[in-house]
Amino acid sequence: MSIDRYLRKNIKDSPAYDGVDPSDKLSDESGITSEEIIKLNANENPFGSELNLTKNLSQINIHEYPDPNQKRLRKALSDYTGAKFEKIVASSGSDELIDILIRLFLEPNDKLIDAQPTFGMYEFFAKIQGAEVVSVKRGKDFGLDLEGITKILDDKTKMIFIASPNNPTGNIVEKEELIYLLKQNIIVVVDETYFEFCGQSYMNLIDDFENLIIIRSFSKWAGLAGLRLGYAITNTEIIKRIIQIKQPYNINSAAEFVAIEAMKNKEKLYEKVKILMEQKDMIYSFLKKKNGIKVYKSNANFVLCDLGKLNANEIFDGLASKGIFVRKFSNQFIDNSLRISAGTPDQTRKLLQELDLLI
Numbered sequence: 001m002s003i004d005r006y007l008r009k010n011i012k013d014s015p016a017y018d019g020v021d022p023s024d025k026l027s028d029e030s031g032i033t034s035e036e037i038i039k040l041n042a043n044e045n046p047f048g049s050e051l052n053l054t055k056n057l058s059q060i061n062i063h064e065y066p067d068p069n070q071k072r073l074r075k076a077l078s079d080y081t082g083a084k085f086e087k088i089v090a091s092s093g094s095d096e097l098i099d100i101l102i103r104l105f106l107e108p109n110d111k112l113i114d115a116q117p118t119f120g121m122y123e124f125f126a127k128i129q130g131a132e133v134v135s136v137k138r139g140k141d142f143g144l145d146l147e148g149i150t151k152i153l154d155d156k157t158k159m160i161f162i163a164s165p166n167n168p169t170g171n172i173v174e175k176e177e178l179i180y181l182l183k184q185n186i187i188v189v190v191d192e193t194y195f196e197f198c199g200q201s202y203m204n205l206i207d208d209f210e211n212l213i214i215i216r217s218f219s220k221w222a223g224l225a226g227l228r229l230g231y232a233i234t235n236t237e238i239i240k241r242i243i244q245i246k247q248p249y250n251i252n253s254a255a256e257f258v259a260i261e262a263m264k265n266k267e268k269l270y271e272k273v274k275i276l277m278e279q280k281d282m283i284y285s286f287l288k289k290k291n292g293i294k295v296y297k298s299n300a301n302f303v304l305c306d307l308g309k310l311n312a313n314e315i316f317d318g319l320a321s322k323g324i325f326v327r328k329f330s331n332q333f334i335d336n337s338l339r340i341s342a343g344t345p346d347q348t349r350k351l352l353q354e355l356d357l358l359i
């Protein structure tokens with residue numbers, strides 16, 4: 001039996017997203033208990049949410065649907081970000097916004113510019129939509145190749161996502177580069193999923209450019225990756241359109257409740273953000289001293305390094321055999337590189353100990 005003849009053509013042709021393995025699977029495959037696994041492969045926050053939620057969670061009315069207009073949550077997000085209520089909408093992770101925005105703006109066969117290497121979800125959702133993904137390789141130290149991007153602009157080119165800091169390279173987009181792109185008559189989404197680690201935002205440009213959308217997440221800084229909570233900041237017209245096509249109950253009641261608690265306790269969470277950035281700096285300095293390894297400066301809670309003459313797969317396997325899991329890539333531009341997320345001080349100590357034996 002084959003259902004292929006019923007399927008949309010571009011679904012047949014698009015690969016599944018290669019997401020990171022969860023701790024259970026890593027534990028099953030490695031034979032190392034999940035408590036002993038050091039998971040540095042998804043830029044998560046190993047401190048967790050640090051919130052004492054057990055008592056409070058019982059207040060949630062889980063038999064009722066959550067508010068489709070997300071009033072309480074948007075109000076809290078407005079206080080947290082300083083953007084007006086009507087310029088914010090929440091999503092199930094920033095992933096959901098990538099999907100919604102692509103469906104809002106790209107017709108099949110429109111073009112999405114993909115500044116490679118970058119986060120894989122932009123390409124993934126664009127392909128499902130039937131859009132054409134045009135890769136433009138980033139330049140030195142992974143800065144944007146504006147000349148290369150300009151060359152491909154035509155009336156089918158509608159959209160670009162720029163992660164700032166970029167995953168997996170860690171660099172931020174310069175203001176002049178962003179303004180140049182905003183003047184090109186395309187939708188520009190600045191993905192600030194790692195905003196709290198670098199403190200730099202382009203949110204203040206949304207009133208000057210109608211084509212600018214900022215997206216953010218609670219997955220990393222707030223340690224809430226498992227609850228799925230993100231949000232967009234943009235002009236009211238675009239917010240209305242996002243609300244028009246989003247699932248009405250896209251934010252589950254637990255995620256709404258916990259995100260509001262996280263914002264109330266932001267100072268406590270920022271302390272952990274600071275510790276993670278210190279760990280990231282330690283990993284960077286360690287790798288920087290190693291001959292033949294190129295490590296890139298990062299404004300987020302991870303570092304990318306090119307292993308040079310060493311084999312990234314072998315280093316990956318060596319770490320994995322000790323229960324330490326980092327991220328490797330099949331992307332042609334970084335196929336001998338590893339991305340290492342910052343962990344707790346104890347995890348960093350173990351990581352560097354093992355890396356020292358391997359490199």
Ligand SMILES: Cc1ncc(COP(=O)(O)O)c(C=O)c1O
Nearest residue numbers: 093094095119163167193217219
């Ligand atoms: C640049 C970037 N954008 C978006 C996401 C997705 O985040 P979320 O968990 O909020 O869906 C990630 C996750 O790794 C990311 O690195």
